[in-house]
Amino acid sequence: MPKLTAPNTELNKNLLILHFTVFIWGFTGILGKLITITAVSLVWYRVLIAFCTLFLYFKFNKQALKVNRKTFLKLFFTGALVGGHWILFFQAIKVSTVSVTLVCLSSLTLFTAVFEPLIKRKPISKLEIFSGLLIITGIVLIFKFESQYTLGIFLGLLCAAAASLFSIINSNEVKSHHPAIIAFYELIGAFFWITLFMLLTNGMADLxxxxxxxIGYLVILGTICTSLAYVAGVSVMRELSAFKVALITNLEPVYGIIMAFMFFGDLHTMSLGFWIGAAIILSTIFLFPVVQKQASRIKNRRAGTPA
Structure with missing residues (x-):
């Protein structure tokens, strides 16, 4: 049996961190149900607590926060995508349903399969496109999809596109900057753009x-589920591509439903459709690297290069 090499050990470590991060993200649905304030106010407090937590982390560890102007502006404006993603997510739920929104959010994998090659100037992978379509099929089976919510579908797709774009940007930035630095300045940007959105839409009146x-639930949401999870989610991109991160992120609704069942006893969510959909998602996530490796070997064999 071959020994586990250092690169494989690092890869497995990052995969474990990512799965744990997605599990934490799945818990946000529970907190969202428990918190009684409006959705946009919830996001505003969430981001405020998150970047304050990171600021205290930097001060406690005496870690430098300084970045050059170009990096600051890039991360600050990427924060607009992060803030936009959260607002679109909650707004999509408001005008449609959680089910419709999560079905649309599953298109994150498909968007990343298209955007990442275009931005990084590499060929589009048919395997990644196919995997993205399988994920969407799995999510549709899990949730009762209601097609009459046109606006909710449109907002959900925009939400997924925004998440795909900032994930790809972060996968580039993490190669030259610490994940906590990236998270801190993006959260500052997100807070600024969310506040601006609330001022323009009179949302501050609801604050x-x-x-x-x-307050207790918001502290958990802002610290563990946002600042900690966000930094962890960015850090794994040193080893994992934006597509692989997007692929595994689709486990969030699966974890969320299981936890909702554990906390609230929502037995109806654990239907036959849930188990079939979850099986498709899990199979796609865990078989993707195997199929990708096999496809790479076949390609190398045809090209006459060693696998």
């Missing part, structure tokens, strides 16, 4: 001091 229970 008020949360109840005691809400």
């Amino acid at each position: 008020h001091i949360p109840k005691a229970n809400d």
